[in-house]
Amino acid sequence: MMNWIFLGLVILGVLAAAVNGKMDTLTKSTFDAAKSAVELAIGLIGIMALWLGMMRVAEEAGLVKALARLVKPIMTRLFPDVPADHPAMGSMLSNIAANLLGLGNSATALGLKAMQDLQSLNEAKETATNAMIIFMAINATAITVIPATVIGLRSSAGSANPTSIIGTTLISCITASIVAVTSAKILEKLKPYRREKSRG
């Protein structure tokens, strides 16, 4: 599917730019996008190293396992392919907690740590596992208790009630998460998406 989206965005974009007479700026915005991709990745190095260091200490101290044990019943149901005491459970949980707290970049760093842990269970390294996709579904629809950026923007736009959208945002987030996780659970069993049994 990524192939089609990549191709579709580029072809539709270039066609539209040709018709709309926007060819002059297109090349520049393409190169700018490539540059900002690298800047984003480089910008992650520091915070990534920081959290990987912290998480290693937490793992060695047994904190990650203790955290995972707390919500074991939910986690084992969501991720049946991941052993209950595997480090991936702890790191996925820390990512979800960081997302709930709205800790943006730290949540990303912890999420990437979780992906490394999940990859250690993957026998076909270039193909996503069921657990990875469920984890992605949770992250791509991350539930935020307090949408701080949005509240800030509303405040500076002169809103009389900037926090009025907390409830509606929470309902929408939860709906998105439930639908994404449920779809992932259903789709993983369908033929075009199934993994061969031997590869887990």
Added chain:
Amino acid sequence: MDSSFGQIVQEVSNWAIPVIFVLILGYGAIRKVKVYEVFVEGAKEGFNVAIRIIPYLVAILVAIGIFRGSGAMDWIIAGLTPILKPLGVPPEVLPMAIIKPLSGSGALGVMSEGLKTYGPDSLIGNTLSTMMGSTETTFYVLAVYFGSVAVRRTRHAVLACLLGDLAGLTMAIFVCNLMFG
């Protein structure tokens, strides 16, 4: 903003990370972990993880950049408006629905613009704000997460996440119509 509530939120996020650091390092020390050595050992991987993401991020951000810069979005909006308007979807929020999974900064731009044009406390303003917070930038998240472990075959990940986005955005429009309409 209700200032006391805003301050509490601000305080909690100021404290969260430092407190977590103290908890981890303190508990580690109690459990006789050599905190400095172990920290450095773990942190070593940070560079590789970040660098591994680059090709995935270049691919998706370039494609999105071309799409955004081309005006193709106006075509999609023009095509969707006659279908969605009778269903109670205000055409003013369509740009947000399309840009949200693709680009975080783009969505932020659409929202600020919308708040200015329609007012933050209008139905459109509230709906845009809710949509903004209701999902993540799906394609960015997918590229970064799968890129960091060099997974190329993502199976049904994109479809499942986009279905989630669609549900979240639809719900945002629906509850805002109920609450603020």
